[in-house]
Each structure stands twice: as C-alpha cells, then as structure tokens.
Amino acid sequence: MTDTARPHLEIREVGLRDGLQLEDPVPLAAKLALLDAIAVTGVREIEATSFVSPTAVPAFADAEELAAHLHRWPDITFSALVASPNGARRAVTSNVVNLEYVVSATDAHSAANVRRTTEEALTAVSVIADLAHGAGGTAEVIIAVAWDCPFSGRVDADHTAEIARRAVEAGADRISFGDTIGTVVPGRMTQLLDVVGAVAPGVELGVHLHNTRGIGLASAWAAYQAGVTRFDASFGGLGGCPFAPGATGNIATEELAYMFDESGVDTGVGIxxxxxxxxxxxxxxxxxxSSNLFRAHVAGAERVAARGRAQR
Amino acid sequence: MTDTARPHLEIREVGLRDGLQLEDPVPLAAKLALLDAIAVTGVREIEATSFVSPTAVPAFADAEELAAHLHRWPDITFSALVASPNGARRAVTSNVVNLEYVVSATDAHSAANVRRTTEEALTAVSVIADLAHGAGGTAEVIIAVAWDCPFSGRVDADHTAEIARRAVEAGADRISFGDTIGTVVPGRMTQLLDVVGAVAPGVELGVHLHNTRGIGLASAWAAYQAGVTRFDASFGGLGGCPFAPGATGNIATEELAYMFDESGVDTGVGIxxxxxxxxxxxxxxxxxxSSNLFRAHVAGAERVAARGRAQR
Known part of the structure; x- marks a missing residue:
C-alpha cells in the first residue's frame, strides 16, 4: 500500500533482464518461478526480457514464450528492452508495449553494442516511440555510458544531456541514465542532473546503476535528492560482467528499498x-x-539456526 | 597534496583496530607491514590499536609494543580506542595521546560492552579528556549504537544528541556517531545530524559506519552533505561480526576515497x-x-593477465 502522504518513487526490477543476461540461459520454468517470487514483493514494474537477437544473447531466446505468460500478473507493469525497431515490433506483437531502448552516449560503445553510431541509434527513437504509443505503451530511452565509456573515457555532461533532449524531442516519454561500467559517484550524478534539468526541463528521469565500485546506493540517493523518481535495480544485485568475475551487477533491489523506506520514502517494495x-x-x-543485505540476512538466519542447535 | 581550493575531509583508517578486532590475533610484524602499506596511501589519521583488556580482546594484547613503533611514521596522526580511564592512562603512557572513547547510547549495549550504564560511561569522559589534553592530545567520544541497538531497538535522535552535548560539555573535542550494527540510512543520518546541530551547535562531527546492509557509503554521503567532515573507514572493508559470517565490516577506505575524490572532495588518499x-x-x-572496489580491481587485473596469456 502506498501512503500518499509520504514521498515515493518507483523501483523497476531488472534482474530478469540485466541480471540474467550474462548467466547461462535459465529455463523458462525457472524464470516463471522467479516472476512468481518477485510479483509478491510489491514491486510495480518489471523489465521482463529483451527482444534482441537470440544469437547475440541466448539468455533471451525465449522472449516471446515468456511474454505469453505475463498476463498472469495483471497488477505488474511489464516492459522489455529492445535494441532496434525490429525488436520493438517483436515486443508489441507479443503484447509487451512498454519499451526501453538504449542509446549509447559514445560512438565507440554504440558500435561495440549495436554496430551503429550514436546518431544512427537516435534516429530510431521516433520509430520505436511510435510503435510503443500505437500499442498503448510507453517508450523510455536509456542512455548507456552516460558518464564513462570503457572505450572513450569520460563523457561530457553537456553531451549526455543533449542526447536526452533529442530523445525526448523524438518522442521518448522519459529518460534513464545508465552507469554502464559502475563508475559514477554522487558528485557526478548531481552534476549531470543539473545540466539535464537546464537542457531538458520537466522530463521524467530514471537511473540505471551498477554497484561495481560499491557507490551505487550513494549515487541513487544523490539522484533522488536531485529529483529522480525512477530506479532500476536487480534483486540480489544479480549481474556483472563475464570478463570481470568479481565485479557486481546492478544495485540490489532489497538494498535500494531498504535505504529509501527507512529514510521515509515509499517504494511499495517489501524487504x-x-x-x-x-x-x-x-x-x-x-x-x-553480491548483495550485502542478503548476506547479512543469511548470516542472521544461520545465527538463529545455530542458537537452535545449541539449545538442543 | 591537499588542494586548498577544493572542499576536503578527513578519513581515519580504523582497519587495524575495528578491522583486526575480530580476526585471529595478527603478529606484530604483520601489523607493522600493514602500517607500512597504509602510511603511503596519503591517509593522515590512523586508529592503530585499542588499550583494553587483553583477556577481553586478545587482538590488542600487543598495544604497548605496537605503540613503541609508531614514531616511524611521523607524518601520521595516530590514535587509540580506550574503554576506561585506565586504558587512557596506558595509552598516554605509551605516547598515544589522541584517544577515542566509546559511550553507548543505550544501557543494554553499554552493559554488554563495558558492564556500565550510559550514565556511568559518561562520567569518565572528563577524566579521559583531561588525560588526553594533559599529554597534548585530543579526546573524541564515539557514541555507539547511535541509531539502533541490537538489544533495545531504535534509539531516539534527541537521546543521542543529548549524549553528544553532554560529552562535549565534559571535555570531548569532537563527537563521532557509530552505526554499530550497520542499519542507518541517509534519511536517518540527516535527521540525527539536524537534531545534533540544534542541541550542540558548532561541534566537530564524525561518523563511524558499517556497510552491513550495503548503505554505508550512501549514509556517508548524506553525512557529508549535512556537514560531517570526519569519516572512519577500514581498508578492504575489513571487519564484521564473528556471529555473522557473511556480514561486512566498516565502510571500505578505498570506496570512500573514490566516492569523495571523484565527487570533487579532497581526501588526500590515493586509491x-x-x-x-x-x-x-x-x-x-x-x-x-568485502570491498566491491577491491574485487573490481582484482577482476580487472585478472582480465589483463588473461589477455597477456592469450597473446603468448
């Protein structure tokens, strides 16, 4: 239940998409079991899958099959990531009408990710937005490498803000900023959001953060303080990089919900x-x-179990 | 080098104290090797040991021995934790003149920790402050369980602030707030600091945070935004609880320094x-x-090494 007197925000659960993307493909039945478990947490939005090439990302070869089951959870707003108008068509045909479309802030990352320049990726926004809107859904543009690019280094805040402005002009309903390699810190979060507020005022904003360097929650707090109301997170902090075994994935849903709820900001999500x-x-x-909160929870449960054994 | 034009703050390295407290006792030579490694990071303050009963905490049975070596690093300000006037006397006799003294905000935690009530613990502040000042040092009071107590639950911000006010009145040069069980979040950090600012204005403040639930860095950022300029941290995030194997320790020095330096706040500490x-x-x-940043660093190094092997 949302208490309307308290400030509130939206957590979008992206574990099934960003989290599972790099795992060995998980059977459809297991994905449905995970959705059953997530659906009762109180989360209102779930990015369920990605309509991309099954050759490129085998984890999402079952996108259409999974989509056919989503009607089971009528209270949840489902969305999918798409990488092209073709993916958007597949999604809306499968009745997934809320779309996330990635535009990389640098040509180098864009080329590595989708073999297109940033400019070419931007031209598809209006087509994808039309497809989503035509089906009664929404189109969100996620700007990848919004702060730092693994190939090109630092990205200028003015440049990222200008991509945001143009995406909105092309029909995006809202913008998310992706900290793709997990380098952002609160000061740089605030800096970018200040520039975006000047260049594209009044746009609904989200952030998509990774906790690679342990600063993800701090940057989320700074984003909230600067007016961001939408946060991607992955339960357990699932995710990471296959080439960086120790690196963590998205910020953990349970840590984000804990931080905000205990701070008096309603997320609707039960820890x-x-x-x-x-x-x-x-x-x-x-x-x-990688979730610290989950590890503390498990350790606490083990402590209680140990006490139980000791009493026997 | 501190750039005086930038905002700055102090990180106190507490790994040798709070971090090692719960490890199997580490030989003196290893502690000295760790100090050698820390001394070149640029950190200006190190809490080196604790003058407490060696029976209670075997890890610090070598406090006097270690203290005899600290002159090796003349640019570092060393301090020690003490639990009583007797410990303070041992410290200053060993030429460790900057003292941290813990006062628990609840009687239950105080009794478990030092077999005294909060009131009894407070009465020792003036004695300990006099000992530190008489030796040319400083006396800091760390208020343990400043937000939550494992025995008594929530601690009222007014109560914690009043302990801070009384400790300053009794001679403490500054106050730190300890999030002993790692539960605080940015909203509650801000709330306590607001109350403290009203009850004890102008006092130099620090925080001592644990990252048990993954929120430690976010709370540190909120503390900085509210005027706190002193932060305890432990390299690697060393620490934890022997009864909670998965739980993490203090916030990690490298993550704290990364967060602030990249945000334009000078810490003097080289990552x-x-x-x-x-x-x-x-x-x-x-x-x-438990440090995410260290794990990412190791993973990156392994990636580079793997590339090197592949090229052979």
Whole structure:
C-alpha cells in the first residue's frame, strides 16, 4: 500500500533482464518461478526480457514464450528492452508495449553494442516511440555510458544531456541514465542532473546503476535528492560482467528499498519478500550474490539456526 | 597534496583496530607491514590499536609494543580506542595521546560492552579528556549504537544528541556517531545530524559506519552533505561480526576515497595505494574482503593477465 502522504518513487526490477543476461540461459520454468517470487514483493514494474537477437544473447531466446505468460500478473507493469525497431515490433506483437531502448552516449560503445553510431541509434527513437504509443505503451530511452565509456573515457555532461533532449524531442516519454561500467559517484550524478534539468526541463528521469565500485546506493540517493523518481535495480544485485568475475551487477533491489523506506520514502517494495525472492534466485543461478543485505540476512538466519542447535 | 581550493575531509583508517578486532590475533610484524602499506596511501589519521583488556580482546594484547613503533611514521596522526580511564592512562603512557572513547547510547549495549550504564560511561569522559589534553592530545567520544541497538531497538535522535552535548560539555573535542550494527540510512543520518546541530551547535562531527546492509557509503554521503567532515573507514572493508559470517565490516577506505575524490572532495588518499595495501591485508588475514572496489580491481587485473596469456 502506498501512503500518499509520504514521498515515493518507483523501483523497476531488472534482474530478469540485466541480471540474467550474462548467466547461462535459465529455463523458462525457472524464470516463471522467479516472476512468481518477485510479483509478491510489491514491486510495480518489471523489465521482463529483451527482444534482441537470440544469437547475440541466448539468455533471451525465449522472449516471446515468456511474454505469453505475463498476463498472469495483471497488477505488474511489464516492459522489455529492445535494441532496434525490429525488436520493438517483436515486443508489441507479443503484447509487451512498454519499451526501453538504449542509446549509447559514445560512438565507440554504440558500435561495440549495436554496430551503429550514436546518431544512427537516435534516429530510431521516433520509430520505436511510435510503435510503443500505437500499442498503448510507453517508450523510455536509456542512455548507456552516460558518464564513462570503457572505450572513450569520460563523457561530457553537456553531451549526455543533449542526447536526452533529442530523445525526448523524438518522442521518448522519459529518460534513464545508465552507469554502464559502475563508475559514477554522487558528485557526478548531481552534476549531470543539473545540466539535464537546464537542457531538458520537466522530463521524467530514471537511473540505471551498477554497484561495481560499491557507490551505487550513494549515487541513487544523490539522484533522488536531485529529483529522480525512477530506479532500476536487480534483486540480489544479480549481474556483472563475464570478463570481470568479481565485479557486481546492478544495485540490489532489497538494498535500494531498504535505504529509501527507512529514510521515509515509499517504494511499495517489501524487504522480506525480496529476500525470499533472492533465496529462490540463488538456487536458480547456483552461486552467491553480491548483495550485502542478503548476506547479512543469511548470516542472521544461520545465527538463529545455530542458537537452535545449541539449545538442543 | 591537499588542494586548498577544493572542499576536503578527513578519513581515519580504523582497519587495524575495528578491522583486526575480530580476526585471529595478527603478529606484530604483520601489523607493522600493514602500517607500512597504509602510511603511503596519503591517509593522515590512523586508529592503530585499542588499550583494553587483553583477556577481553586478545587482538590488542600487543598495544604497548605496537605503540613503541609508531614514531616511524611521523607524518601520521595516530590514535587509540580506550574503554576506561585506565586504558587512557596506558595509552598516554605509551605516547598515544589522541584517544577515542566509546559511550553507548543505550544501557543494554553499554552493559554488554563495558558492564556500565550510559550514565556511568559518561562520567569518565572528563577524566579521559583531561588525560588526553594533559599529554597534548585530543579526546573524541564515539557514541555507539547511535541509531539502533541490537538489544533495545531504535534509539531516539534527541537521546543521542543529548549524549553528544553532554560529552562535549565534559571535555570531548569532537563527537563521532557509530552505526554499530550497520542499519542507518541517509534519511536517518540527516535527521540525527539536524537534531545534533540544534542541541550542540558548532561541534566537530564524525561518523563511524558499517556497510552491513550495503548503505554505508550512501549514509556517508548524506553525512557529508549535512556537514560531517570526519569519516572512519577500514581498508578492504575489513571487519564484521564473528556471529555473522557473511556480514561486512566498516565502510571500505578505498570506496570512500573514490566516492569523495571523484565527487570533487579532497581526501588526500590515493586509491591505487589503498588497493595495494588491501592486497597486503588479504595475505595477512588469509581471506577475501568485502570491498566491491577491491574485487573490481582484482577482476580487472585478472582480465589483463588473461589477455597477456592469450597473446603468448
């Protein structure tokens, strides 16, 4: 239940997309079990899959199959990531009408990711927005490498803000800023959002953060202080990079919900239910997760169990 | 080098105290090797040890021995934690004249920690401050369980602020707030600091945070925004609780320095040097550390090494 007197924000659960993207492909039945576990956490938005080439990303070869099951959770707003107008057509045909479309802020990352320049990627925004709107949905542009690019280094805030402005002009309903390699810090978050506020005022803004260097939650807090109301997160902090075994993935849903709820900002998300979902997730992926809150929870449970054994 | 035009703050390295407290006792030679590694990071303050009962905390049985070596690093301000006037006397006799003294905000935690009530613990502040000042040093009071107590639950901000006011009245040069069980979040950080600012204006303030639930860096950022200029941190995020194997320790020095330096706030601490020190630490303690930044650093190094092997 949302208490309308309290400030509030939206957490979008992206574990099934950004989290599973780099895992060995998970069977459809396991994805549905994860959705069952997430659906009861109180989260209102889930990025369920990605309509991209199954050759490029085998984890999402079942996108259409998964989409056919999403009607099971009528209270949840589902969305999908797309990389092209073709992907957008596949999504809306599958009744997934809320679309996220990535535009990289640098040509180098754009070329590596989708073999297009930033300019070429921007030209598709209006087509994708029309497809989403025509189906009764929304189109969000996620600006990847919004702060730093693994190939080109620092990205100028003016440049990222200008991409945001142009994406909105082309029909995007809102903009998210992706900290793709997990380098952003609160000061740079605030700096970019200040510039965006001047260049593209009044736009609904989100952030998509990774916790690679442990600063993701701090940057999320700074984003909230600067007016951002939409946050991507992944339960358990699932994700990472196959070439960086120790690196963590997205900021963890349970840590984000804990931080905001305890700070008096309503997320609608119940921490205990997310921790239960993370336990399911851990069994599905078969490895530990990077969430500190989940680890503390498990350690606490083990402590209680140890006390129980000691009393016997 | 501190650029005086930039805002700046102090990071106090507490890994040798709070971090090692719960490890198997580390030989003196290893502690000195760790100090060698930390001393070149640019950090200006180190809490080196604790003058407490060696029976209670075997890790610090060598406090006097260690203190005899600290003159080796003349540019560093060393301090020690004490739990009583007797510990303070041991410290100043060993030429460690900057003292941290803990007062728990709740009687239950105070009793568990030092078998005294909060009121009894407060009465020792003036004695300890006199000992420190008489030796030319400083006395800081760290208020433990400043937000939440594992025994008594929530602690009222007015109560914690009043302890701060009384500690200053009794002679403390500054106050730190300890998030002993790692539960604080930015909203509650701001709330307490607002109350403290009203009750005890103009006092130099620090925070001592644990990253148990992944929110430590975010709370540190909120503290900085509210005027706090002193931060305890532990290289590698060393620390934790022997009864909570998965729980993490203090916020990691390298993550804190990264967050602030990249945000334009000078800490004087070089990230690469801290990462080198963490590598030494990992060999000393013989286990992985919870710092995300260190893990990302190791993963990156492994990636470079793998590329080197592939090229052969």
């Amino acid at each position: 205990d239910a997310v921790l239960d979902a993370v336990a399911v997730l851990r069994d599905v992926v078969g490895h530990d997760l | 690469d040097a801290v990462l080198d020190a963490v590598a030494v630490l990992r060999d000393v303690v013989g286990h992985d550390l």
